[in-house]
Amino acid sequence: MIAELGLAALWLAAAFAVVQVLLAWGAAKASRVTGERAAIAGVELMRALRLTTLVQGLLALLSFLLLIVLFIRSDMSVVLVAENSHSMKPLMYKVAGAWGNHEGSMLLWVTILAMSGAGVALFERRLASGTLAATLGAQAAIGLGFYAFLAFASNPFVRLNPAVTEGQGLNPLLQDPGLAFHPPTLYLGYVGLSVAFSFAVGALVMRDVGPAFAKAMRPWVLAAWIFLTIGITAGSYWAYYELGWGGWWFWDPVENASLMPWLAATALLHSVTVLATRDGLRAWTLMLAVVAFSMSMIGTFLVRSGILVSVHAFAVDPTRGTFILGLLGLYIGGALALFGARAGTVTQGSTFQLVSREGALVLNNLLLSVILGVVFIGTLYPLAAQAAGVQLSIGAPFFNKAIAPVALVLVIATAVGPLLRWRRDDLNVLLGKLLWPASAAGVTFAVMFVMTGATHLLTVLGLTFAAGLAVASVLPLGRRKLLRTPLHIWGMVAAHLGMAVSLAGMAADSAFTLERLAAIKVGDDVTVGPYRVILADVRPTIGPNWSGLEARLSVRRGDGRPFDLFPQQRFFSTPPTNTNEAAIRTMVDGQLYTVLGQGDDQGRWQLRLWWKPFVTLIWLGGGLIALGGLLALIGRVRRERRQADAETYA
Amino acid sequence: MRAKHQRLVLGLLALAAIAGAALLALSALKDEAAFFYAPGDVAAAAPPLDRAVRLGGMVEAGSLRRQADGVSVKFAVTDGKARVPVTFRGVTPDLFREGSGVVAEGRFNRDGSFAADNLLAKHDERYMPPQVAGKMHKSESIEQ
Amino acid sequence: MRRLLIWTPLALFAIVFAVVASGLLKPGDRLVHSAMVGKPLPQLNLPPITSDKPGIATADFGRGKPRLLNIFASWCIPCIAEAPQLMKLRKAGVEIDAVAIRDTHDGVQAFLQQYGDPYARIGDDKASTAQLALGSSGVPETFVIDAHGRITYQHIGDVREEHIPELLAQLEKAK
Numbered sequence: 012m013i014a015e016l017g018l019a020a021l022w023l024a025a026a027f028a029v030v031q032v033l034l035a036w037g038a039a040k041a042s043r044v045t046g047e048r049a050a051i052a053g054v055e056l057m058r059a060l061r062l063t064t065l066v067q068g069l070l071a072l073l074s075f076l077l078l079i080v081l082f083i084r085s086d087m088s089v090v091l092v093a094e095n096s097h098s099m100k101p102l103m104y105k106v107a108g109a110w111g112n113h114e115g116s117m118l119l120w121v122t123i124l125a126m127s128g129a130g131v132a133l134f135e136r137r138l139a140s141g142t143l144a145a146t147l148g149a150q151a152a153i154g155l156g157f158y159a160f161l162a163f164a165s166n167p168f169v170r171l172n173p174a175v176t177e178g179q180g181l182n183p184l185l186q187d188p189g190l191a192f193h194p195p196t197l198y199l200g201y202v203g204l205s206v207a208f209s210f211a212v213g214a215l216v217m218r219d220v221g222p223a224f225a226k227a228m229r230p231w232v233l234a235a236w237i238f239l240t241i242g243i244t245a246g247s248y249w250a251y252y253e254l255g256w257g258g259w260w261f262w263d264p265v266e267n268a269s270l271m272p273w274l275a276a277t278a279l280l281h282s283v284t285v286l287a288t289r290d291g292l293r294a295w296t297l298m299l300a301v302v303a304f305s306m307s308m309i310g311t312f313l314v315r316s317g318i319l320v321s322v323h324a325f326a327v328d329p330t331r332g333t334f335i336l337g338l339l340g341l342y343i344g345g346a347l348a349l350f351g352a353r354a355g356t357v358t359q360g361s362t363f364q365l366v367s368r369e370g371a372l373v374l375n376n377l378l379l380s381v382i383l384g385v386v387f388i389g390t391l392y393p394l395a396a397q398a399a400g401v402q403l404s405i406g407a408p409f410f411n412k413a414i415a416p417v418a419l420v421l422v423i424a425t426a427v428g429p430l431l432r433w434r435r436d437d438l439n440v441l442l443g444k445l446l447w448p449a450s451a452a453g454v455t456f457a458v459m460f461v462m463t464g465a466t467h468l469l470t471v472l473g474l475t476f477a478a479g480l481a482v483a484s485v486l487p488l489g490r491r492k493l494l495r496t497p498l499h500i501w502g503m504v505a506a507h508l509g510m511a512v513s514l515a516g517m518a519a520d521s522a523f524t525l526e527r528l529a530a531i532k533v534g535d536d537v538t539v540g541p542y543r544v545i546l547a548d549v550r551p552t553i554g555p556n557w558s559g560l561e562a563r564l565s566v567r568r569g570d571g572r573p574f575d576l577f578p579q580q581r582f583f584s585t586p587p588t589n590t591n592e593a594a595i596r597t598m599v600d601g602q603l604y605t606v607l608g609q610g611d612d613q614g615r616w617q618l619r620l621w622w623k624p625f626v627t628l629i630w631l632g633g634g635l636i637a638l639g640g641l642l643a644l645i646g647r648v649r650r651e652r653r654q655a656d657a658e659t660y661a
Numbered sequence: 662m663r664a665k666h667q668r669l670v671l672g673l674l675a676l677a678a679i680a681g682a683a684l685l686a687l688s689a690l691k692d693e694a695a696f697f698y699a700p701g702d703v704a705a706a707a708p709p710l711d712r713a714v715r716l717g718g719m720v721e722a723g724s725l726r727r728q729a730d731g732v733s734v735k736f737a738v739t740d741g742k743a744r745v746p747v748t749f750r751g752v753t754p755d756l757f758r759e760g761s762g763v764v765a766e767g768r769f770n771r772d773g774s775f776a777a778d779n780l781l782a783k784h785d786e787r788y789m790p791p792q793v794a795g796k797m798h799k800s801e802s803i804e805q
Numbered sequence: 806m807r808r809l810l811i812w813t814p815l816a817l818f819a820i821v822f823a824v825v826a827s828g829l830l831k832p833g834d835r836l837v838h839s840a841m842v843g844k845p846l847p848q849l850n851l852p853p854i855t856s857d858k859p860g861i862a863t864a865d866f867g868r869g870k871p872r873l874l875n876i877f878a879s880w881c882i883p884c885i886a887e888a889p890q891l892m893k894l895r896k897a898g899v900e901i902d903a904v905a906i907r908d909t910h911d912g913v914q915a916f917l918q919q920y921g922d923p924y925a926r927i928g929d930d931k932a933s934t935a936q937l938a939l940g941s942s943g944v945p946e947t948f949v950i951d952a953h954g955r956i957t958y959q960h961i962g963d964v965r966e967e968h969i970p971e972l973l974a975q976l977e978k979a980k
Contacts, residue, residue, distance in 0.1 A: 292671070336822075336825060344815070355807070362667045377674060381678050385689075388690075391824065405694055406693070412689045529732060609753070672807065676813060
């Protein structure tokens with residue numbers, strides 16, 4: 012019964028989406044007609060449109076909640092539950108099982124899409140009603156495609172007859188709190204960008220491209236970007252501790268799929284600021300909004316169609332891939348065609364000098380676009396090669412080589428941009444401001460060069476630029492009263508500082524990491540960096556749905572207090588899988604990362620140990636970037652609300 | 662800069678950025694694309710020795726040997742047509758075992774064997790790297 | 806110039822779309838076809854694996870009648886799936902021989918008892934040498950050997966209901 016209700020809610024939501032498109036069309040049309048009667052009709056239509064959008068969002072949410080209920084109750088008469096859940100599974104993973112599979116994740120996708128549409132309908136008050144109507148219409152049109160996809164190609168509520176007594180479990184690699192909440196976070200980011208896309212389409216349709224539209228769009232871009240940042244940071248940390256390879260980014264297609272929307276959203280975030288504050292970069296901002304959501308859809312497509320080789324496992328299904336590809340072609344192709352037809356009528360915004368805040372932001376956008384282009388080509392090239400009959404893969408060496416130089420230039424732009432004034436600035440004044448960052452960078456370079464030599468030039472440069480950026484990023488606070496500094500300035504400072512911190516972590520990890528691989532007997536010891544590790548014991552251990560082996564490593568750094576680490580090997584029975592659980596000790600100056608390998612017939616156990624100085628800075632920086640986004644979001648929304656109130660009472 | 666021109670210049674800059682990305686990517690691709698080999702391809706034509714490639718197939722049943730140092734393994738990768746001996750030093754991935762699908766990253770040696778720097782095993786029971794799936798098509802894993 | 810710039814994104818997208826679509830719709834030939842098709846059967850001389858059936862030798866083929874040569878193993882699950890189809894072919898008068906890959910006497914005996922026995926002869930290929938000589942890369946595969954002892958057709962994977970007409974047609978051609 013619950014499954015049928017869920018399906019009914021889904022169909023109803025789709026029906027409301029159809030109504031929403033029609034109402035939006037009517038409201039947009041009415042907004043162009045002048046006259047009292049048209050105005051009243053317009054207001055009525057807008058009210059109906061907002062209500063419809065809200066109901067559609069709630070119905071989609073209801074459908075998704077019902078799916079979660081099915082998973083919690085372990086209703087094995089539903090195919091999806093039987094294939095992806097197990098009655099013995101801890102409750103949290105039963106819930107997470109609802110989106111840990113193709114159908115459920117697509118339902119989550121469309122739910123977030125509908126809910127964010129509802130959010131726009133509820134909160135957006137300042138945008139011209141025609142543009143808002145067109146935006147909500149575009150949002151519903153996107154939703155319709157995905158409702159069709161769910162209903163015809165991946166219905167999550169299909170019954171299983173006869174019901175089975177026990178489910179097939181969830182991939183144990185995915186039974187991890189980090190990963191359970193990882194896809195929803197990324198999806199919030201992906202789908203948040205759909206709102207930016209819909210705003211862009213709405214603005215193009217109504218020929219209303221200007222600061223008002225940019226201000227309406229900005230919080231959504233910011234919110235999506237925050238979720239993407241958190242998702243990527245968390246995903247990177249998950250891969251780091253769960254895969255047991257000691258690496259934190261693998262340039263895997265699935266990872267790239269989340270990085271590409273982030274790059275586009277970062278560019279969009281900066282260009283939308285130019286549009287909102289200075290009314291410049293109009294067409295470019297529209298373009299970026301389309302590109303950012305395109306990257307989200309391509310990301311979903313890449314992951315869900317399985318057409319690219321990935322170490323992250325997901326279902327491979329060409330039919331679904333074709334469906335998503337069709338939607339992608341329809342929406343992106345349609346938006347780009349609209350752009351082609353309408354961009355000519357978007358008039359030139361205000362202009363600026365080369366040396367100005369705008370100039371730096373343009374540079375930022377161009378460099379981000381180049382990086383995005385390289386990641387895009389590197390991710391899709393194997394596919395193009397395959398069409399030509401060649402099997403190849405693109406790995407870290409390609410991305411590091413092609414991206415690192417551009418990224419370093421981007422760091423300079425990030426350091427310089429906030430120090431410039433809008434419209435025009437003086438180069439000499441700028442050079443004066445750069446004294447402190449440049450000296451910090453110079454000192455770092457000298458120290459690092461002496462320490463490690465020219466062999467690690469890229470990592471030396473990485474640390475150098477990180478130091479320069481760290482100093483430069485806090486300079487905008489310099490001559491301000493800290494308590495009266497607007498929140499969004501704090502946000503920018505935090506995000507840029509986070510970038511420096513993260514960069515420092517990446518460079519430190521590749522420059523200073525020490526690795527040790529050994530096979531030793533219980534009682535023997537091995538050293539890695541400053542640590543002496545004794546294999547004290549290996550014994551069996553059990554968990555809720557796995558059994559395993561656990562090593563006790565007694566670790567001591569110099570004369571410090573010894574501590575224990577417990578790396579494990581786990582064996583899951585449903586489905587039969589085994590995993591390595593790394594044991595990690597976080598210190599102020601880095602992490603000790605230990606993995607237990609196989610035992611052999613001579614009583615030796617493989618141990619793989621890494622001492623990774625300052626590696627934690629990578630994710631700390633990511634967190635700082637997300638925090639910066641959050642501060643900016645709160646600051647912007649509060650300021651907008653104050654201005655809206657002021658307008659109301661004026 | 663005249664108002665009318667600025668937009669054109671920005672547009673051209675954007676185009677240049679995309680072209681730059683393409684050029685940058687293609688030049689790096691020339692050096693860094695790792696070509697994918699199956700043992701049958703190696704038997705048919707000599708693989709390059711001087712660049713990183715990937716070798717994919719099944720871990721041949723009965724071929725897995727641990728070495729005396731306890732951290733190196735030797736095994737053979739097969740696609741049913743030919744086999745390539747592989748050496749690897751390190752902790753083998755979670756799902757690596759005889760009969761499982763594997764992609765080895767590394768280089769070919771002069772004697773036709775393969776030195777792997779990294780092993781990618783399939784992540785779950787349902788997953789087989791498509792490149793391997795393209796070259797293998799039936800279950801040979803029942804045999805233990 | 807400006808008009809051109811404005812339409813560039815759509816053009817770029819169209820190119821990418823075409824590449825992706827071609828990759829998705831034509832996932833490439835996933836099968837390994839034997840180089841032996843069209844050539845005479847290689848020299849085979851396999852001992853019997855069961856007590857009641859002879860083994861396989863090249864001389865058994867090409868005696869004026871086409872035959873099927875089935876590559877199978879008792880440990881292979883698709884082989885179980887195709888067993889009923891082979892039985893149907895046998896009932897239709899097709900003569901079928903088999904090569905058992907890396908298998909045992911008891912295993913094959915049990916397999917035949919449980920899933921049916923369409924075979925005239927079964928050769929024992931413990932080391933997969935005959936399989937490799939035939940250019941077969943997996944189990945199961947089915948070859949059509951024509952009246953003159955040449956391999957004329959290779960079917961890769963389990964024989965399903967819908968493959969039977971094609972196999973019968975190939976056997977007809979091979980007369």
